[in-house]
Amino acid sequence: MSNWRDTLIILDLGGCRQAARWHGRRRLVRILRRISFTADGWLYPILPLALLSQGSRPALRLLVELALGFALLVPSFKAAKHGVKRLRPGDGPWGLQQLVVPGDAFSFPSGHTSSAFLAATLLSALVPALALPLFTWAMLVALSRVVLGVHYPSDVLAGAALGLGCAVAARLFATTILPA
Numbered sequence: 001m002s003n004w005r006d007t008l009i010i011l012d013l014g015g016c017r018q019a020a021r022w023h024g025r026r027r028l029v030r031i032l033r034r035i036s037f038t039a040d041g042w043l044y045p046i047l048p049l050a051l052l053s054q055g056s057r058p059a060l061r062l063l064v065e066l067a068l069g070f071a072l073l074v075p076s077f078k079a080a081k082h083g084v085k086r087l088r089p090g091d092g093p094w095g096l097q098q099l100v101v102p103g104d105a106f107s108f109p110s111g112h113t114s115s116a117f118l119a120a121t122l123l124s125a126l127v128p129a130l131a132l133p134l135f136t137w138a139m140l141v142a143l144s145r146v147v148l149g150v151h152y153p154s155d156v157l158a159g160a161a162l163g164l165g166c167a168v169a170a171r172l173f174a175t176t177i178l179p180a
Contacts, residue, residue, distance in 0.1 A: 008154055015153035016089045016096050019146045029099060032144035036100065039112040039141045044070070044119050061178055062126050069118045069170035077114050077162060081106040090149050098149040110151045110159030116141040117163030118170075125171060138163075 022028055044066060051059030086108040090098030103111070116138040124131035142156035151159075 012152035012154050013094060015146060016094070016149070019143075020096060020149065022147050023097065023099065023149075029147070032140075032147050033100060035137070035140045036112060036144040036148060038137070039116045041115065044115070047123065058126050061174060062122060064178060065122045065125075065167075065170045065174045066119065068173050069122060069166045070115075072169055073114055073118055073163065073166040074111075076166065077109050077111045077159070080109055080158075080162075081111075084108045086152075086155070088150050089152055096149055100148045100150060102150045107151050107155045108158060109162055110142065110145050110155045112145055113138070113142040113151070113156040113159030114163035114166070117160045118167045119163075121164055121167035122170065 045063070048059045048063040048066060052063060081104065085106055088098065088102055088105070088107040089096040091105070117135075120131075120134035120138040124134050138160070142160060145151040145156055146153055
């Protein structure tokens, strides 16, 4: 192996091939499609808006943090996707199959995973008792993206790191503009 990129490609392809072994399990694939769908973006404003309609002050903070987080996240992952221009596993010469139609051409980093980790981090800060189920969901979103054939394992790892980083930045910025 000549460099870290070669090592990464070998590890990513191995992970994708292992994940592709699950393609024959229809029920599992159906469940993973549904989990992936929950990270499409429509779900994120529902909880804070529902809490806000009940007059919950923490819901306003969560709404602000989510808005700030996504304002940082979306341009970041789009810039990375268009800067790196990594083809999706099913579009490369590897013979890997995609089980869903991705929203764009490039795979690095995973937008679904970054969004899920952003939301899980911010919601967990509001309701710490939900941290385990929220991060379990975020990890299942990441797994679903690899099993469904639209991301390499390193794409979802980068997405998770990006989502966590944007969540921390959003929380820090929110403390400067909102009273505690």
